[in-house]
Amino acid sequence: MSAPDTPLPPPPPAEPDDEISLLDLALTVAENLRLLILGPLAVGVAALGISFAITPTFTATTLIMPPQQQQSAASMLAQQLGALGGLGAAAAGLKNPNDQYVALLKSRAIEDRLIERFKLVERYEADLKHDARLRLEANTRASSGKDGLIKLDFDDHDPAFAAEVANAYVEELARLLKTLAVTEAQQRRIFFEKLLAETRDKLANAQKALAATGVNPSALRGSPEATVTPLAQLQAQIRAQEVRLGVMRGYLAESSAEFRRAQDELAGLRAQVQKAGQAVPPAAGENDYIARYREFKYQETLFELFSRQYEIARVDESREGAVIQVVDRALPPERKTKPKKAMIAIVATLAAGIALLLFIFVRQALRNASNEGESAGKLQQLRQHLRQAVGLRASSNRP
Secondary structure, eight states: OOOOOOOOOOOOOOOOOOOOOHHHHHHHHHHHHHHHHHHHHHHHHHHHHHHHSSSSSSEEEEEOOOOOOOSHHHHHHHHEEEEEEGGGGGGGSSSOHHHHHHHTTTSHHHHHHHHHHHTHHHHOOEEESSHHHHHHHHHHHEETTTTSOOEEEEESSHHHHHHHHHHHHHHHHHHHHSSSSOSSSHHHHHHHHHHHHHHHHHHHHHHHHTTTTOOOHHHHHSSTTTTTTHHHHHHHHHHHHHHHHHHHHTOOTOOOOOOOOHHHHHHHHHHHHHHHHSSSSSOTTOHHHHHHHHHHHHHHHHHHHHHHHHHHHHHHHHTOOSSSEEEOOEEEOOOOOOHHHHHHHHHHHHHHHHHHHHHHHHHHHHHHHHHHHHHHHHHHHHHHHHHHHHHHHHHHHOO
């Protein structure tokens, strides 16, 4: 008689497979294929229809060439004027002028002029001028290319208005540059223009003081004391050398060889003035006349020196092309730049497809979890916790 068969132990419960099966994903996609195709297409068609209702935007473009800096003629005058020859060097140092002009185009000074000129506060229906300025900045793009030209784009719903504002930017920039010293020659011209105005006033006062002595103006050049004119010229050179040293402090160290050389030249000029003043003392009764005549000659020499440098700066400024040159004037655009209907429809279709695909995968995952005992319990607990949280929050908000 055979032994009774021993029962086999039950197999262990199978652990849930947490790995994502590509076959399950493909099956989920196949089950919802119609939704994944028709849904994004419907969204794309709707976006395309909405894009036809958007007001088109036109972009007007102008291309300008900023003032070009060239080799100035101030160096040619250095040998003739000596002390004043190095004054223009402090005005140099513009590393990237194009970026500077782009910044000027975006400056508040130009923006405010355009806002007042075209009444943009009313056009943009802005409450404040600041809001109109922000809207103007959003519609304007200025950039500098490697070719040395500056491109300015302006967007508006009216193509004619867009071209008008783009050209107005160039006009306002040229107007602003007349009040600013941007190029090296402009800086020198402004510098010597101020000195020339001051010296002109002082020369007029010195001439009036000299005329008050009763000396005939025709005799001022015919029979002055022999030592007065050279002494006044030396004093004018000292003044010019002092101006030069003040300018050199802006771009040279005081320990540099060039700065020390300029200091030695100033010391030598002062020694010559002191020696000339002691060599020929004025006679009795001539102090007033000689002092006034020396001041007159001093201011006259300074005026001549500053006038020559001012004229040189003006010539250099005209050579540099201080005006903005328009390469391409903005014209009313014939084609709109916004909205791009095809791009809007494509992006809307792709976005809707991705969103629907994620929705289908999440929904399928929740269904699979609800079919398993352990996962179903966890989902139930999650719902309870969410309800409790919402209930607590709602109760906390009650008075």
